[in-house]
Amino acid sequence: MIGIQFEGNLLTPDITTELLTGNIKGQTPSDFGLSKTDKLEDEIAIAWGDVKSYWVAFQRQLERL
Known part of the structure; x- marks a missing residue:
């Protein structure tokens, strides 16, 4: 069971329902x-892994400056 609590009115009830039902x-x-x-979800995980690798390479290059 997933519990989500929204504060304020940034997300309207219809958007909340759409999010929860997919x-x-x-x-x-x-x-x-x-x-x-x-x-x-798999494609997002692959992209996230790529981004983390790029970030490490970027940080290495910054250290060389």
Whole structure:
């Protein structure tokens, strides 16, 4: 069971419902140029791993300056 508590009114109830049910527009694999069999979570994890590697390389280059 997931518990989410929102403070204020930044997210309206209809958006909150869409988020929790997974029916929010623009968040399907095809919206990101992926096939229906690709998992968006897997692609996000791959991209995050790439970004972390780029960050380490960037930090190394900064140390050389």
